[in-house]
Amino acid sequence: xxAYFQKNKLLLLFSSILILIFVIGGIYSRFMTNQITFHxxxxxxxxxxxxxxxxxxxxxxxxxxxxxxxxxxSFKAYVGQEHKGYIYVVETxxxxxxxxxxxxxxxxxxxxxxxxxMQSKETPEYFSRLTPExxxxxxxxxxxxxxxxxxxxxxxxxxxxxxRVALQYARMQYMKDTDFALPTKLVEVNSVRYNTDxxxxxxxxxxxxxxxxxxxxxxxxxVSGVFNFIQVLTxxxxxxxxxxxxxxxxxxxxxxxxxxxxxxxxxxxxSLQLVVxxxxxxxxxxxxxxxxxxxxxxxxTASIQSVESYEDGGYSNHGSVPGLETYLLNRYLNNQxxxxxxxxxGTFNGMTRLFTYLDLIFSGNGGQ
Amino acid sequence: xxxxxxxxxxFIRIADEKNQGTQVIMRDFIIGxxxxxxxxxxxxxxxxxxxxxxxxxEMLYPLVFILLGGLISFLMEGLFFMITDPKLRExxxxxxxxxxxxxxxxxxxxxMVLPLYTPIWVLIxxxxxxxxxxxxxxxxxxxxxxxxxxxxxxAVGFTLIGVINANGGVMxxxxxLIDAYAGATPLSLLANIKTINYDQLVTPYGTLWNFFIGTxxxxxxxxxxxxxxxAYVWLSYRKVLKWxxxxxxxxxxxxxxxxxxxxxxxxxxxFPLYSILSGGLMFGAVxxxxxxxxxxxxxxGKVFMALLLGVxxxxxxxxxxxxxxxxxxxxxxxxxxxxxDRFSATIRAEGYNKKSSIIKITLxxxxxxxxxxxxxxxxxxxxxxxxII
Numbered sequence: 069x070x071a072y073f074q075k076n077k078l079l080l081l082f083s084s085i086l087i088l089i090f091v092i093g094g095i096y097s098r099f100m101t102n103q104i105t106f107h108x109x110x111x112x113x114x115x116x117x118x119x120x121x122x123x124x125x126x127x128x129x130x131x132x133x134x135x136x137x138x139x140x141x142s143f144k145a146y147v148g149q150e151h152k153g154y155i156y157v158v159e160t161x162x163x164x165x166x167x168x169x170x171x172x173x174x175x176x177x178x179x180x181x182x183x184x185x186m187q188s189k190e191t192p193e194y195f196s197r198l199t200p201e202x203x204x205x206x207x208x209x210x211x212x213x214x215x216x217x218x219x220x221x222x223x224x225x226x227x228x229x230x231x232r233v234a235l236q237y238a239r240m241q242y243m244k245d246t247d248f249a250l251p252t253k254l255v256e257v258n259s260v261r262y263n264t265d266x267x268x269x270x271x272x273x274x275x276x277x278x279x280x281x282x283x284x285x286x287x288x289x290x291v292s293g294v295f296n297f298i299q300v301l302t303x304x305x306x307x308x309x310x311x312x313x314x315x316x317x318x319x320x321x322x323x324x325x326x327x328x329x330x331x332x333x334x335x336x337x338x339s340l341q342l343v344v345x346x347x348x349x350x351x352x353x354x355x356x357x358x359x360x361x362x363x364x365x366x367x368x369t370a371s372i373q374s375v376e377s378y379e380d381g382g383y384s385n386h387g388s389v390p391g392l393e394t395y396l397l398n399r400y401l402n403n404q405x406x407x408x409x410x411x412x413x414g415t416f417n418g419m420t421r422l423f424t425y426l427d428l429i430f431s432g433n434g435g436q
Numbered sequence: 437x438x439x440x441x442x443x444x445x446x447f448i449r450i451a452d453e454k455n456q457g458t459q460v461i462m463r464d465f466i467i468g469x470x471x472x473x474x475x476x477x478x479x480x481x482x483x484x485x486x487x488x489x490x491x492x493x494e495m496l497y498p499l500v501f502i503l504l505g506g507l508i509s510f511l512m513e514g515l516f517f518m519i520t521d522p523k524l525r526e527x528x529x530x531x532x533x534x535x536x537x538x539x540x541x542x543x544x545x546x547x548m549v550l551p552l553y554t555p556i557w558v559l560i561x562x563x564x565x566x567x568x569x570x571x572x573x574x575x576x577x578x579x580x581x582x583x584x585x586x587x588x589x590x591a592v593g594f595t596l597i598g599v600i601n602a603n604g605g606v607m608x609x610x611x612x613l614i615d616a617y618a619g620a621t622p623l624s625l626l627a628n629i630k631t632i633n634y635d636q637l638v639t640p641y642g643t644l645w646n647f648f649i650g651t652x653x654x655x656x657x658x659x660x661x662x663x664x665x666x667a668y669v670w671l672s673y674r675k676v677l678k679w680x681x682x683x684x685x686x687x688x689x690x691x692x693x694x695x696x697x698x699x700x701x702x703x704x705x706x707f708p709l710y711s712i713l714s715g716g717l718m719f720g721a722v723x724x725x726x727x728x729x730x731x732x733x734x735x736x737g738k739v740f741m742a743l744l745l746g747v748x749x750x751x752x753x754x755x756x757x758x759x760x761x762x763x764x765x766x767x768x769x770x771x772x773x774x775x776x777d778r779f780s781a782t783i784r785a786e787g788y789n790k791k792s793s794i795i796k797i798t799l800x801x802x803x804x805x806x807x808x809x810x811x812x813x814x815x816x817x818x819x820x821x822x823x824i825i
Contacts (some may be wrong), residue, residue, distance in 0.1 A: 075525070076518075076525060076529065078514075078518060078525055078526065078527060079515065079518045079519070079525055082511045082514050082515050082518070083515065085507075086508065086512070086515070086560075089507065089508060089511075089556065089560070090556065090557060090560060093504055093556035093559075094555065094556045094557060096497065096500070096556070096594060097553075097554075097555050097556040097603070098555075099493075099494075100494060100497050100552075100604065101555075101603045101604045102552060103490070103491075103494055103609070103610065104553060104604040104609055105604070107489065107490075107609050107612065107613075108613075115726055160741045164628060164629075166628075168619070185618060186617065186618070186619060187618060187619035187620070188618035188619065189618075189620070189628035189629070190618075191629050191631065191636065192616075192618075192625075192629070192635075192636045192639075192640055193633075193635065193636055195448050195618070363519055
């Protein structure tokens with residue numbers, strides 16, 4: 069044995085050093101990985117002293133929210149020895165696949181306490197529109213709601229909605245990992261329609277038929293263009309609870325968003341002035357029309373207020389803002405075909421929504 | 437005594453041994469690597485430490501990682517010699533053998549082109565693939581077909597990149613905090629958004645000056661263009677490499693990228709600059725394309741190889757599935773180094789002004805142009821100049 073070691077001492081020395089590098093270098097490398105992981109996620113949970121990555125015992129069925137949404141990593145966050153919460157990194161699809169968002173959820177409050185984009189393949193031009201205000205809406209977001217709803221950002225609607233999907237997934241995983249349960253549903257939205265009665269469409273632009281599940285009563289209520297409750301329209305029905313109305317708003321924001329994209333703001337029966345607001349690309353476009361006495365057609369356009377930006381991109385040859393809106397409106401009023409305006413799709417869509425809405429309220433009054 | 441040393445290329449005149457022998461070349465090469473290694477350490481260790489994002493122990497890691505690469509390679513080569521030749525199991529004969537074998541280099545270069553958070557076992561695997569499979573199994577230094585470091589890099593890149601990403605990936609502890617990076621290097625960003633637009637490709641990383649200095653996300657030592665240029669000047673001055681090979685390679689990428697950008701819709705000079713300062717192009721051009729064993733020996737062959745490398749890099753980078761095209765181009769051209777050598781040697785032997793030589797050179801250039809044209813045409817259908825609402 070001694071002779072063997074003597075004969076092969078150099079070979080054994082080299083092998084030993086290599087093994088030593090494998091072991092000690094591996095520990096060093098592991099330490100570095102732990103450090104960067106902690107470094108990347110620690111800000112999500114204020115005061116966290118330790119993060120432990122784990123594989124959930126039961127994962128959310130990855131087909132529930134579509135094939136593009138899945139859990140990438142999950143951590144338990146500790147402050148000292150106390151388990152404070154969870155961090156879920158969910159991959160989902162915005163405009164592109166591979167958007168990874170981390171959510172930190174506090175065990176004590178069941179609230180989101182931090183959100184961070186870990187990886188994005190979204191177009192920077194659009195993604196940069198997600199302002200700190202957008203991210204701030206997640207801080208202290210209470211997961212104890214039936215429907216998760218967030219305010220999307222104009223110009224980055226798809227990307228921002230991906231945050232809602234990812235949060236929904238994170239909450240589902242949180243439910244698997246803890247005893248957290250969703251609240252009982254308080255209200256059912258049965259249908260939504262525009263108010264076409266000129267006497268009230270300014271004050272009650274959108275009418276929602278709901279069933280208050282706590283009383284099992286079905287009624288019509290009116291909501292504003294941003295789905296805020298206005299009043300109960302069905303006589304004799306009690307006003308649903310605040311939580312029920314909040315749930316209704318979330319449901320409307322999620323499933324009936326198109327109604328908030330065009331609606332009447334006011335109608336003055338003396339001057340016959342109708343103010344309608346539609347959503348363009350950069351923001352709202354507000355029109356003030358003067359109607360005929362029968363309220364079946366537009367006599368003239370008193371004003372157009374627009375903050376569209378198609379001019380900056382050179383996508384309209386109809387002059388400065390509101391050149392394109394004026395052009396499309398004139399074609400509508402003259403019963404001419406409305407062609408898509410390449411590159412100014414957002415504005416075009418806003419205008420076609422307006423025309424559909426005008427057709428609806430005029431036809432409700434006997435017009436065409 | 438024979439005037440030239442025997443054996444396979446590269447040849448060296450015995451009279452020049454003291455000035456340009458293997459050990460001198462190795463010394464000069466290591467000196468050339470110093471600014472790149474130091475910059476990699478500064479960018480991924482010292483700077484991050486000064487910014488307060490890592491501890492002292494973490495600050496040392498980039499340097500330790502690179503040096504470990506060299507040491508692992510050295511140990512593996514030593515072990516290989518000792519296992520295959522019992523006469524080399526003593527220190528002195530072993531050191532004599534290793535000292536003329538560039539044993540450190542494959543591991544050093546490999547560690548420099550890997551991401552910072554590559555696990556050590558992956559580095560060992562890459563060094564094994566480079567040193568043992570790529571070099572020693574072919575007969576050792578001077579007999580390898582592939583650049584050993586490159587083979588290790590390709591082996592790791594194609595098999596274990598997921599492990600590296602899961603381990604922390606490419607960004608250091610300061611870079612992961614920069615939201616604008618969104619986890620992407622400049623080339624992976626382009627591969628994702630398929631848009632050639634300054635505001636979208638360069639602005640998230642600052643300006644092109646950051647690309648030149650090297651303070652952008654990327655593998656350990658590949659981003660330091662300035663440090664690599666310093667190494668290039670030194671190694672050219674010391675005649676360790678042929679000065680024109682990197683120049684033609686990078687120049688070809690510059691010109692083809694410029695045309696590509698213009699055809700797609702943005703003819704600004706920023707895009708070719710972005711192209712040559714992103715990813716591992718500079719590193720590959722200076723330290724890998726010039727590897728004496730796995731590249732053509734005669735100057736015309738080197739020119740041919742550099743031109744082909746340029747167009748293939750653009751093709752693989754902008755048309756292929758992976759963001760980077762340097763490694764794939766280099767490994768491909770390693771295979772064709774010998775045919776290129778023969779082809780160019782024939783032209784030299786015939787004389788450049790002979791009709792047959794002119795025809796051969798013309799055909800070769802047309803081949804290069806055809807690849808460039810194909811890359812540009814394909815890219816034109818894949819990329820936009822951005823700005824669509």
